[in-house]
Amino acid sequence: MSIINTSDVLQTVQMIESQHLDIRTITMGISLLDCAHPDIKVLCENIYRKITTYAKDLVKTGEAIEHEYGVPVVNKRISVTPIALVGGSHDSDEYVQICLSLDRAAKEVGVNFLGGYSALVHKGMTVGDRNLLLSIPEALSVTERVCSSVNLASTKSGINMDAVALMGQVINRSAELTRSTGGSACCKLVVFANAVEDNPFMAGAFHGVGEAECVINVGVSGPGVVAHALKSYPDASFDTVAEVIKRTAFRITRVGQLVAQEASRRLNVPFGIVDLSLAPTPAQGDSVAEILELMGLERVGTHGTTAALAMLNDAVKKGGVMASGHVGGLSGAFIPVSEDAGMIAAAEAGTLTMDKLEAMTCVCSVGLDMIAIPGDTTDETIAAIIADECAIGVINCKTTAVRILPVPGGKVGERVDYGGLLGSAPIMAVHPESASAFIRRGGRIPAPIHSLKN
């Protein structure tokens, strides 16, 4: 072929057809700051109207791009301004009404998730923040497509332990209210340290206050493509392995950049960032765990896993960064247990434990993600898990998150199925010893010394 190399074309077709290369999400960020109103009915109407106007062509455009480039655009989603900033003057019941309006708007425009039922409380909580946090269990149990996130800590401000304690209760309560579906509300709820303002991935997407009126962010994926590339190098040194991952990440991210630019042009909305993440799905051959195992680990979770993940995460960033004009979001490897066939198998075999996952979050792009735990886990234990994860984020100046799923009535070793992209998860053990006295102290863990950079 004179212009395009034949093997390149076939390689791309193979990546899409058999290695699960896809654009994981085109996420439209929409500012709702101008929707605030003291009358809750007007506020809800403002929000509904703005979202359904701005995002009316989002799904259609995503589908058109998918057809023309032949690369699946799996999800079309929306992120909005943290709702606590929009509904500050309202009480918890009224917040639930806002959430219902968001859900209605999401259904109207046809997106499968809308993120931003959120509050940023890393230093302290306003009355509005607190009301939003308290409304989360009901809000998530009466809606289908709205995702909620709360930023509890930052390197600059430390860890808000009062909010951490409160979120332990909120998570358990959310699970309880959706008992019939295994506590599925918690799949739509994530807490952060150092949350980013332009993350296109759910459940943690929100449209930060420093963002423009409306913006297009794109999240790419492709663990299967990386795994396939590595299969040709079973005995190569890490120097070679890193190069292979970088080259592959570059190609994946270029597709993301192309799609982002095209979506931005067609929707007449500025391009924000490409999030160059390796996001697994429960499908066979679309697993981050498989990549780590191909590096030479018998099973993910064994000794060496953290080093393997660190290398993978770094190589993905290095390969992707040159492929895109603006890299942002979380960018790295995700390790959601229930969404990754290899992680599920390792957890069921007992090789992958909560403690190992925590260690892995020191070097991956996010945190403890989609981990089912027993239903009798106390609020304080959940809060303590969150506190540990926040500490990792705060001290290492990185984003960490906890999306943990207490399964009401569930016991260790049982399996819970959330369906679709959310997958199914074995219930994993947490330490039975109490951290109640630690959590009860409350207050704020001060910011670390290296936050004082000015």
Next chain:
Amino acid sequence: MKAIITVNARDNIGSMAALSSLLAACNVNILDISQTIMGEYFVMIMLVDYSRCQFAFDELRNKLTELGSQRQMNIRIQREDIFEAMYRV
């Protein structure tokens, strides 16, 4: 406006003729073709210009898919930019 058409199918008489007739009927200009036979299968890659095509991209794509299912060929059309993006720095 350029696109790449990839075809893989069991080798049989008339497949190429059917595909090129369809493209001609749609005013799609074939710029370059590369084809190899692997055992019983043939794999073909075609660079085409569809700027004078009277149909929208999606319609053209559907016509190709329809032809593919009639003749047991897997036909895929993608805009050329995606290959440019992935393999050119």
